[in-house]
Structures are given as structure tokens and as C-alpha cells.
Amino acid sequence: MLEISNLMVFYENAVALNDFSMTVQSGGIVAVIGSNSAGKTTLMNTLSGLIIDTKLKEQRKGGERITIYGKIVFNGEDITDLYPSERVKRGMVLCRERHPIFPESDLLENLWIAGYLRKKPEIRKAIDYVFELFPTLVRLKSRKAGFLSGGEQQMLTIGMALVVKPTLLLLDEPLLGLSPMMQTTLVDAIKKISLETGLTIVISEQFARPILPMIDHGYIIENGMMTLDGTGLELMENPEVKGAYFGV
Ligand SMILES: Nc1ncnc2c1ncn2[C@@H]1O[C@H](COP(=O)(O)OP(=O)(O)OP(=O)(O)O)[C@@H](O)[C@H]1O
Ligand SMILES: [Mg+2]
Structure with a gap:
């Protein structure tokens, strides 16, 4: 359903x-694993189109x-030049890393706000x-x-994305900064x-x-480059992956 070919993103002269390139089949879970500054957020923002907003700004x-x-x-459909709102309309929704939700509104209001494009009964069902x-x-x-606590906010953020009724859900580091117990809760929910x-x-x-056991396919990204890919099991058994990405 998603085919990414030869993406290059530069901030000034620095390549992110x-x-x-990667392919995402319909219906599964695909992971992009990388350390700090590997390019994960840049990739997510390029897929969702947010980077086009940033670029214009x-x-x-x-x-x-x-x-x-x-x-x-x-x-x-080639969506490379589409604005984020156009991509949302086509079913692609991003949960941003440390996403600022509407802090002054209560949790339920946040969920309703997220659904504003949909019909009321549909939103109600999605919120249920x-x-x-x-x-x-x-x-x-x-x-x-x-x-709300960090974990509760993360659950709300995913909830808000679901209310939009995506066909493709992009999650940028949903486990960031969470306790192992909260991580398990989120992994189970995903x-x-x-x-x-x-x-x-x-x-x-x-x-x-926590991620590899549930995915269909994973890509390792280092310095903006894809260095390895495989099924969750293949990556789990790979000594390099274990050494680099199985830290605490
Ligand atoms: N707006 C920007 N301007 C300049 N450089 C940027 C910008 N955004 C990201 N970068 C750089 O691009 C590279 C990739 O950053 P990115 O945020 O995509 O990494 P990441 O994998 O999400 O990292 P983290 O795990 O810390 O969230 C980094 O070297 C970062 O400094
Ligand atoms: Mg990031």
C-alpha cells in the first residue's frame, strides 16, 4: 500500500x-529501528507530509x-508533493513524537476534536x-x-489518531520515555x-x-540510510541488531 523510493532529505547541506526505500504491505506492522538522529522523525514527517509544511514555513x-x-x-497514487491534510484525507495519520495535544481541553474533548471531520455517531463509536x-x-x-502523565498522553495521542479512522497509522517513537510496564501496555494495544x-x-x-516480536517486517536505519531489513524474527536473531538496539 506504501512504496517509498530513494528518499533523500537535506536540511541545508546536511543529509538526514x-x-x-521501503515497501509496506497492507495490513501488517512495519518497524523502522534507529538510534538518536538516525532520521526516524524525518522519515515520518516526510511520509505524513509535515516536512512540506516545515519547508514552506x-x-x-x-x-x-x-x-x-x-x-x-x-x-x-504518487503523493510526494501532497500537503499533510490531503494525505490525512487519503487515510494516512501520524502520531508525532512528543505530540502536543490540546492541554487546556479535557481528555474527552481532545478525542472529539480529533474526529471533527467525521459524523457524530462515527466519532462516538470510535471513542468507545x-x-x-x-x-x-x-x-x-x-x-x-x-x-495527564506521559504514558496517558501517549495513549490519548494514539486514541486521537484512531478517531480519525486511518488506513495507515504512523507512530513516531510511541514508547519514548515510558516505563517498561507502560511500554508493554502500549505494545499490547498496538x-x-x-x-x-x-x-x-x-x-x-x-x-x-519490545517491538520486534510483533512486527512483520523491520528496517534498520543508520545516518539516514537503510542498512538492514528482515522479518521481526530475522532481526531478533541478528547479532548486530542485538548488540546495537537491545540496550536498556
Ligand atoms: N529542522 C531541522 N534542521 C536541521 N537539522 C535537522 C532538523 N531536523 C532534524 N535534523 C537533523 O537530521 C538528522 C535526523 O534527525 P531526526 O529527528 O529525523 O532523527 P530521529 O531518528 O528522529 O532521532 P531521535 O531518536 O532523537 O528522535 C539529525 O542529525 C538532526 O540533527
Ligand atoms: Mg525522532
Whole structure:
């Protein structure tokens, strides 16, 4: 459903993505594993189109020059130059790393805001599903989002993305900064989403250990380049992957 060919992204003269290609089949979970500054967020922002917004903003300010080469095809359509909103309409939704949700609104309001493009009964149904997926959120319904813990905010962020009803969900480091217990909760929820909704998931992470067991295919990214790819099992058994990405 997603075909990425020879992506190159430059911030001024520094290359953040270097000839990166990958294929995502419909219905599975694909991971992009890389350490700090490997290019994970740049990849996610390039897929979702956010980088086009950033590029235009920088141009207007006369700031840094962002250059993008390569091609992104989503469900047979070349979307390389589409704005983020156009990609959302086609079913592609990104959960950003440390995403600022609406801190002054309560949890339930945040979920409703996320669904604003859809019909009310559909939003209500989607919100019910979010509460089924994350029962912890039920008693936090009327808490201001800004007062939620990091893990609770991460659950809310994923919930908000689900309310948009994506066909492709992009998760940028959803486990970042969470306790092992919270990580397990999120990994279980991601598995459940994949099984129950059949939507396709692309997840970026720094630590491979909690992620590899649930994925269909994984790509290792280093300095913006893809250095290795394989099934979850293949990557789990690879000594280089173990050495580099199985840290605490
Ligand atoms: N707006 C920007 N301007 C200049 N350089 C940038 C910009 N955004 C990212 N970079 C650089 O591009 C490279 C890739 O960054 P990116 O944020 O994509 O990595 P990452 O894998 O998401 O890292 P992390 O695990 O820390 O989130 C880094 O060297 C970073 O410094
Ligand atoms: Mg990042």
C-alpha cells in the first residue's frame, strides 16, 4: 500500500535521509529501528507530509533550506508533493513524537476534536473503541490533557489518531520515555489495533526489543540510510541488531 523510493532529505547541506526505500504491505506492522538522529522523525514527517509544511514555513522566514528528493506512492497514487491534510484525507495519520495535544481541553474533548471531520455517531463509536483499548483512560475523561502523565498522553495521542479512522497509522517513537510496564501496555494495544481493525501500522523506535516480536517486517536505519531489513524474527536473531538496539 506504501512504496517509498530513494528518499533523500537535506536540511541545508546536511543529509538526514539518504536514498531510503521501503515497501509496506497492507495490513501488517512495519518497524523502522534507529538510534538518536538516525532520521526516524524525518522519515515520518516526510511520509505524513509535515516536512512540506516545515519547508514552506522556513522558506517564508528565509530560514534553512529543506530539499526533498524521491517518491512516495500510497495506494497507487504518487503523493510526494501532497500537503499533510490531503494525505490525512487519503487515510494516512501520524502520531508525532512528543505530540502536543490540546492541554487546556479535557481528555474527552481532545478525542472529539480529533474526529471533527467525521459524523457524530462515527466519532462516538470510535471513542468507545479507544476506551475499550485503553480502559485506564475512562476515569480520566474529564481531566485536562496537560495534566495527564506521559504514558496517558501517549495513549490519548494514539486514541486521537484512531478517531480519525486511518488506513495507515504512523507512530513516531510511541514508547519514548515510558516505563517498561507502560511500554508493554502500549505494545499490547498496538497489536490489538492491528488484529482488530486491520489497519496498517508503521512504527519508528530506538529500542528494538519490545517491538520486534510483533512486527512483520523491520528496517534498520543508520545516518539516514537503510542498512538492514528482515522479518521481526530475522532481526531478533541478528547479532548486530542485538548488540546495537537491545540496550536498556
Ligand atoms: N529542522 C531541522 N534542521 C536541521 N537539522 C535537522 C532538523 N531536523 C532534524 N535534523 C537533523 O537530521 C538528522 C535526523 O534527525 P531526526 O529527528 O529525523 O532523527 P530521529 O531518528 O528522529 O532521532 P531521535 O531518536 O532523537 O528522535 C539529525 O542529525 C538532526 O540533527
Ligand atoms: Mg525522532
